[in-house]
Amino acid sequence: MPVHAHDDSPAGEGAYRRLLDRSLLPVCTHDGDVMTYANRAAAVMLTGSPDATVVGRPIADFIHPDSLAAVRERISRMRDGDVTRASEITVLGPDDTTRTVPVVAARDTRHGLPRYEVLFYDPLFGTAADDPPAARTAEAIINTDRDGIITGWNTDAHTLYGRAGPDVIGSPIDEIVGAAVPLDDLTAAGARRAATHVRADGGTVAVRVLVVRSVDGFVLSATADVVADRSGWRMQALLDLIHEGVVVMDSEGRVEYMNAAARRMFGSQARDLIGLHHSSGALDLPMFAPNGEQISTESHPIRWIQKTGLSLGGDVGIDRLDGERVWINGHGALIDPDDPVHSSVLFSFTDITAHHDARTRLLHDATHDALTGLPNRVHALNRAAAGLARTGPGRLAAVLFIDLDRLKTVNDRHGHPIGDDVLRIAAQRMRAAARADDVVARIGGDEFVVLLMGAVAPGEVDAIARRLHEVLADEVVVGSLRLRIGASIGITTIADCETRTLAEVLRDADAAMYRAKARGPANTAHFHPDPAGS
Incomplete structure (x- = not known):
């Protein structure tokens, strides 16, 4: 290159x-x-x-x-x-x-x-x-009253600041130009003074300001400081042309600059963030790690970059001001590496929302059953393996192996499309009967597992099995048909000092389910190493 x-x-x-x-x-x-x-x-x-x-x-x-x-x-x-x-x-x-x-x-x-x-x-x-704005020789003429309230605004002021007269008349001049304008001091100086003002788009413009007193207040003349402002304009103009978002934050975490691409990514109100701290109340942009966990203010990338002096890159999710989440792949680095404590930080990034959403959909499709939307066998096995290996919160507590009763009869009498509708309804009911952190998965045909994740109170496993029986015994309505199914449920619980492998745990839950099925429809059996036990 x-x-x-x-x-x-x-x-x-x-x-x-x-x-x-x-x-x-x-x-x-x-x-x-x-x-x-x-x-x-x-x-x-x-x-x-x-x-x-x-x-x-x-x-x-x-x-x-x-x-x-x-x-x-x-x-x-x-x-x-x-x-x-x-x-x-x-x-x-x-x-x-x-x-x-x-x-x-x-x-x-x-x-x-x-x-x-x-x-x-x-x-x-x-x-x-x-012509670029900085090359123009326009002279902005701004009239104010004695308190600095704008009373007049010419066409060149509109050009220089990007604000129309009707939008600024009646507003304090300091607020409109984005900088303090000491009118009395500038009048006493009697000469042009250099200043940096802020345009409506958030960009800065170097100006030379002259103020004279009028009958009703002050007349301010502002012209672009061509030599001082030209290089800054060139950089901002070029940054606004690239498709990559650029944000500069000062050492305190306040937004100094946002190019056009960044403003598009963050929404129409993104200009409101200029000059505000990244954690400022309602104008905050919450950030999320790829796993969906929110990044705390203390863990904001700017803090890590300033602390280590190193650059940082990766994917992050940001909630825009309108609530929509955008995913970006970005890179942050100190602008002045020799003074990390006081240096501003430049972030450049691209919008990968479409890619992230597509990847999320692909991952979901790879780990979920297309018919019911439940996790599939592969995902269930991965979650069970992780839960079995854990200690404390999130540990696998029990496995319920479920086989739907009478689904074959539904398929034979009414066809597989009706049977598919029954499967979808049954899946929704089982998900509703389980706890929020439990995993309900379809592992094939009319077979499902429920993985109880985390601590269970005495008798809670049996209570969950009873809820599953109840929801699956309720009448299923598909079109004009009123159908009834049910389920056989096999249960194996996980000891605190469990020695079985995952394969053995699943084998035992399956064996318990067949023991329940042998007793007739809508039965439950617990695994016990003694075939005579239940």
């Missing part, structure tokens, strides 16, 4: 590069003559392969001669901080193919050398705006 030619950038730049490498939009950099970086998408666009050599080659290798002169002329006019308007160039692709695409370029200086960063707006993903 192409890599940056100078891999001595700080951690923030390194994280930026890693994100660009996963962007679907082509991005590259050059020094005016030679390529110094190309992400995977750019490499594919220019060479047809993400692994082809791009870095170190002349830019002329990738630009059609008809566009090369114009590109070089624009390069010669650019100065640090400049961002070009979107313009079309024709690039040379693999096998002498050509493509005309809109591009935006920016210049800065790295290690004393000029660097030109080029973003190609592939038609597959939409076209570029004429």
